Amino acid sequence: MSVMDEYNFAYIDEQTKRMIRRAILKGLAVPGYQVPFASREMPMPYGWGTGGVQVSAAALTPDDRLKVIDQGADDTTNAVSIRKFFERTAGVATTEETSEATIIQTRHRIPEVELTEDQILVYQVPIPEPLRFLEPRETETRKMHSLEEYGLMHVKLYEDISRHGNIATAFAYPVMVNDRYVMDPSPIPKFDNPKMEMAAVQLFGAGREQRIYAVPPWTKVVSLDFEDYPFDPSKADHPCDLCGAEDSYLDEVILDDAGNRMFVCSDTDYCRSRREAGHEGRLAAETMA
Amino acid sequence: MSTAATAALTGGFANPPVDAAHAFRATMDVMARPGEIRQLTQARPPAPLSVAAGTLILTLCDPETGLHLAGAHDTKDVRDWVAFHTGAPIVPAEAATFALGTWKALSPISRFPVGTAEYPDRSATLIVERAELGAAGATLQGPGIRETATLDLPEVAAFAANHRLYPLGLDFFFTAGSRVAALPRSTAVMEG
Incomplete structure (x- = not known):
């Protein structure tokens, strides 16, 4: 229309x-x-x-x-x-x-x-x-x-x-x-x-x-930072659980009430294109099922 | 109505929202990347305005922006065209939001408002009409430029002095035919 x-x-x-x-x-x-x-x-x-x-x-x-x-x-x-x-x-x-x-x-x-x-x-x-x-x-x-x-x-x-x-x-x-x-x-x-x-x-x-x-x-x-405390662009210290990327910014997702959690790319397009290219993270198999 | 009376009514944007959108993107591109040259082809202004300068005026001027016409650009034809298509008031240099003319007619540029310390955006933008616009010339450095760029400028000293006022200062467009380039106050200018 x-x-x-x-x-x-x-x-x-x-x-x-x-x-x-x-x-x-x-x-x-x-x-x-x-x-x-x-x-x-x-x-x-x-x-x-x-x-x-x-x-x-x-x-x-x-x-x-x-x-x-x-x-x-x-x-x-x-x-x-x-x-x-x-x-x-x-x-x-x-x-x-x-x-x-x-x-x-x-x-x-x-x-x-x-x-x-x-x-x-x-x-x-x-x-x-x-x-x-x-x-x-x-x-x-x-x-x-x-x-x-x-x-x-x-x-x-x-x-x-x-x-x-x-x-x-x-x-x-x-x-x-x-x-x-x-x-x-x-x-x-x-x-x-x-x-x-x-x-x-x-x-x-x-x-x-x-x-x-x-x-x-x-x-x-x-x-902004200090000489003895330089700027640190930190992120969660994990690879993405879906696409395995280690260089992307991650969201933490709580999975259940037993303390299980997963980390996934916050950039959905980046994650999808990596998975389409065959990259797999820790939980990739489970999400496919 | 005579032809002279109706000439002012023509030469505007054929499709204002779309023409203005394309023109603004080229305008933004050159302001974001000092030294780059783009095409502005949408307007058909009366002489002595270039197509690029006419397009800039249609894209940016309206009743809220005072326009200063310098030297040979201050003609009845140009005033009528600007009035009909934009409604921009014609103002003296000291009150200008935009100014249009050759470099010689616009000089001395110290007449134009350079903004205030708290509102550096309240400064004039000068549209400098050139016979030709080439990439060879002065060396440019600053935001929007990866290493250095070059642009043919009418002189170097005035633009270097303008840059020293940063964050105050004037911003410039250079137009020749349908070509346009820009020089914001943030750009450092050195003899090529």
Whole structure:
């Protein structure tokens, strides 16, 4: 059924798209700086990726092939509904294969497969301000960014070490972008942080908080750390129980009330393509049965 | 109506949502990768505007963005075309969100807003019309560039000075015919 004619292309009106596009361009010109934008109400609640959806809508062309992931998975509610939204309002092709997609909208993961310069990664961002839990006032955090006053963030990481013996922040791990702005990479696991120096354009949209920011390809992105406590992009120390991958980020799944558990790739497309290529993990045989 | 009066009404996007989407992707590509050259072919603006500059204006300008027309680009034809297709107010350099002209007409660029420390995004974007646009020229380094890139710039000193203002500063598009390239303030510029 073609319903695209009933909507403007990609749902949003042209003037709103221009406003978002101008914010994206300024975001690319000042990597890591949060550009305010007049976020619109979308036909989904805040917290379901309204920022990412608006950025994707402004960036999409009819020739694109869209992939949407939620925590690495293509088949969760959030990913399925956003994919359907753009199939319906933009008439774009969709895919679950990372390498086939031209635009990938993501909630909380970077795909395992290395992205190319022909791809765009759009992040859904809940809270764009990395300093927000340290300083609740927007007027103050804005001043801190303008003065490059990031001591508080280092104190927070230091307190982690004094309390836990290591930096306990495991996701939304703050990064320094282009030696100037401290940025929240959205709640991706810190395992994904080193991937941010990539060939693809990275765009970040926070709908409720009305901020857009960007990281151009090959921009210097450094996870904050200390000389004696260097950044460690750790993950669960297991191979994937389905595909046997030892290099992917894993989800832990509780299997029963007897303490049995399994670890599986959070990136469902990566796991599926490895299994199709014949790789097998510890529990692969059981899931086939 | 005479032909002169109706000329301003033509040359817009044939299919605005789709033309603007394609044009923006090329625009975003060049801003994300300083030195890269792409094609912008969707608009048919009046002389002396290039096709690429006209497409940029249709893609980015509207009643919310002040546009400054510099030198020979400030003609009645151009004003009428901009007014009909975008509704963008024509403003002096000091109030510009976008500015359009040759490098000579836009200079001195210190007239344009460079943003504030708390809002560096509130800065002008300059569309610099060139006779030709080539990849050979000044050496570029910074975000969006893996090692180094090169681009033919009208001069080096002004762009190096603009980069020293970072994170404040102006962002530039260069247009010639249907070709476009960009130079954000984040790019360090050195003599080739």
